[in-house]
């Protein structure tokens with residue numbers, strides 16, 4: 001019987017690269033996201049690789065959507081071996097005093113409440129199984145201070161709190177929970193952020209990425225390789241870990 005993975009925020013960037021990697025690793029997949037067209041295209045791509053996948057339109061900020069997503073995964077595949085809580089949003093870079101209530105609501109709702117809903121309902125299911133395995137996508141922004149993203153950084157720090165607390169609470173139930181903290185990965189989110197900084201003349205005093213890497217940012221595959229490791233039994237002794245993949249930007 002194949003293992004089953006559920007991915008939230010699966011249709012673009014890091015989520016998409018992770019879905020394709022886990023399909024290659026032999027997982028049956030349930031892909032959750034808001035864009036039906038992109039979701040169906042990704043299902044086709046995975047089926048062309050010989051994999052099995054379903055797309056379920058899900059807004060992770062809506063608890064009933066998350067409950068229905070988990071129920072669909074269990075109805076279809078009988079269990080959830082691995083959950084990747086990857087959905088995330090950011091706003092155009094701006095200083096603290098320019099950050100709006102809408103920015104705060106959007107970021108906390110998706111990054112914190114959505115992460116909590118995903119973990120809560122997946123953990124409820126995993127408690128009925130012999131074991132469970134969860135990875136949450138944090139950020140280098142939740143580890144070091146950065147100019148222009150105060151509330152986003154706070155949301156990613158909050159995510160680490162959820163991961164650490166839950167890792168401890170459910171370790172005795174054989175559910176392990178880890179976080180990846182990417183930094184500077186080429187995805188639609190990064191493209192949009194860089195473009196809005198340029199358009200709005202927002203000068204962000206950023207440290208350069210220490211690792212030479214051909215002068216380039218990271219690729220989604222730099223993250224999906226770690227997702228593959230965390231989803232496998234090769235990482236069976238890891239829980240509560242935060243793994244930085246950021247070219248050394250948090251050093």
Ligand SMILES: NC(=O)c1ccc[n+]([C@@H]2O[C@H](COP(=O)([O-])OP(=O)(O)OC[C@H]3O[C@@H](n4cnc5c(N)ncnc54)[C@H](O)[C@@H]3O)[C@@H](O)[C@H]2O)c1
Pocket residue numbers: 008009010011012013014015032033034035058059060061086087088089110114137138139140141181182183184185186187188189190
């Ligand atoms: N790209 C980077 O450099 C970087 C750095 C640090 C952290 N991250 C984190 O990695 C994760 C993936 O980001 P990415 O860079 O691949 O960008 P992305 O924009 O390609 O991916 C984010 C995905 O989340 C989905 N999403 C957003 N809100 C949602 C909601 N309410 N319900 C369901 N899906 C929702 C989006 O539609 C999108 O598919 C995010 O959590 C992001 O904060 C990215």
